[in-house]
Amino acid sequence: MDVFDQIHEAHHEQVVFCHDEESGLDSIIAIHDTTLGPALGGTRMWPYRSADEALIDVLRLSEGMTYKAAVADLELGGGKAVIIGDSKRDKTPELLRAHGRFVDTLGGRYITAEDVGIGVEDMEYVYEETKHVTGIRSTPHGSGDPSPVTAYGVYHGIKASCRKKLGTDELKGIRVAVQGAGHVGYHLCENLASEGAVLTICDIDDERVRKVVDDFRATPVDTDAIYDVNCDVFAPCALGAIINDGTLRRLRCSIVAGAANNQLEEDRHGDALDAKGILYAPDYVINAGGLINVYGELVGYGIETAKEKARGIYGTLLSIYDIAEEDGIPTYRAADRLARERIRKAREQKLERPQPVAERA
Numbered sequence: 001m002d003v004f005d006q007i008h009e010a011h012h013e014q015v016v017f018c019h020d021e022e023s024g025l026d027s028i029i030a031i032h033d034t035t036l037g038p039a040l041g042g043t044r045m046w047p048y049r050s051a052d053e054a055l056i057d058v059l060r061l062s063e064g065m066t067y068k069a070a071v072a073d074l075e076l077g078g079g080k081a082v083i084i085g086d087s088k089r090d091k092t093p094e095l096l097r098a099h100g101r102f103v104d105t106l107g108g109r110y111i112t113a114e115d116v117g118i119g120v121e122d123m124e125y126v127y128e129e130t131k132h133v134t135g136i137r138s139t140p141h142g143s144g145d146p147s148p149v150t151a152y153g154v155y156h157g158i159k160a161s162c163r164k165k166l167g168t169d170e171l172k173g174i175r176v177a178v179q180g181a182g183h184v185g186y187h188l189c190e191n192l193a194s195e196g197a198v199l200t201i202c203d204i205d206d207e208r209v210r211k212v213v214d215d216f217r218a219t220p221v222d223t224d225a226i227y228d229v230n231c232d233v234f235a236p237c238a239l240g241a242i243i244n245d246g247t248l249r250r251l252r253c254s255i256v257a258g259a260a261n262n263q264l265e266e267d268r269h270g271d272a273l274d275a276k277g278i279l280y281a282p283d284y285v286i287n288a289g290g291l292i293n294v295y296g297e298l299v300g301y302g303i304e305t306a307k308e309k310a311r312g313i314y315g316t317l318l319s320i321y322d323i324a325e326e327d328g329i330p331t332y333r334a335a336d337r338l339a340r341e342r343i344r345k346a347r348e349q350k351l352e353r354p355q356p357v358a359e360r361a
């Protein structure tokens with residue numbers, strides 16, 4: 001497919017191909033939509049086999065960021081950057097600075113952050129060249145570890161899902177199987193246990209499992225056994241693509257609701273969950289607490305305001321479940337529909353607003 005065909009397909013606004021001779025940087029920055037605000041999304045470094053593969057990824061990821069910000073009701077658009085290369089071998093301060101200079105040329109239309117292959121410490125080099133960076137320590141409003149806010153949002157998302165599927169949002173006695181006892185998993189268990197939920201936990205790291213077992217009286221299971229646990233909620237908080245042909249036939253839950261990104265291996269697995277009568281909380285909706293936390297850096301609010309905003313995930317999910325029911329579509333499609341609707345309304349409002357003479361000239 002021709003490059004412009006690819007750009008037109010999902011209505012991207014701007015795609016910038018960058019090359020820096022000195023550092024060897026080859027990167028692509030994609031701005032999907034800025035109707036709601038500047039396009040925010042991380043920079044990923046990955047050894048793509050071709051420029052086309054990198055382009056497909058950056059277009060897909062930036063579009064996803066638009067939807068994520070829109071359903072989280074943030075004044076942000078969607079963007080993403082990819083650097084082509086092996087982060088273990090090719091990443092240098094010069095390359096990161098060169099990336100920062102390209103980000104800066106966009107004048108704040110694109111704001112970056114860390115992502116796969118690019119850590120907080122790498123972002124410090126990017127920040128030397130542009131102020132349009134979030135999620136680092138040295139900015140005046142650095143928001144720190146987003147996991148507690150993410151977990152808090154997931155907790156409220158689980159409550160909303162229980163209300164829809166089980167008729168109550170009280171979690172006392174509700175059985176939740178949590179996959180992954182990392183940053184988000186641990187804090188999620190803390191929230192769930194505080195309300196009396198009954199927890200099952202697994203992780204490849206035994207130390208992390210032990211901590212959740214000791215702190216919240218969770219039952220440990222082997223990592224592969226988590227899919228077979230008879231429970232109300234399966235909460236994936238470790239890996240992507242864990243809803244797939246292999247796991248789908250094993251799940252014995254009523255709800256899938258967790259923090260992990262890209263839980264559906266393919267869209268059709270979202271259809272299959274729906275067909276099995278399992279309620280799926282779309283991942284990018286329920287895990288938006290991290291983005292909400294980062295957004296706080298831009299508008300200058302702290303953790304309590306971020307948590308308050310993350311509580312909104314409860315109502316957003318209920319709206320999505322209503323759309324899914326009314327339109328007879330799976331929830332992951334209903335989430336996209338809600339996002340598009342919010343953007344469409346914002347675009348119409350912008351058009352209705354009279355423009356200042358200087359802008360019309």
Ligand code: NAD
Pocket residue numbers: 146147148150179180181182183184185202203204205208223237238239240259260261287288289290291
């Ligand atoms: P983390 O690395 O702190 O935790 C992940 C945990 O999963 C680790 O303890 C790891 O040992 C465990 N794990 C790895 N493979 C496993 C397996 N096969 N079975 C069971 N456990 C396994 O990461 P995190 O920050 O807690 O994020 C968890 C997920 O949530 C990721 O998919 C992440 O992309 C997503 N997410 C996180 C945030 C955030 O604020 N941290 C925000 C949005 C989405």
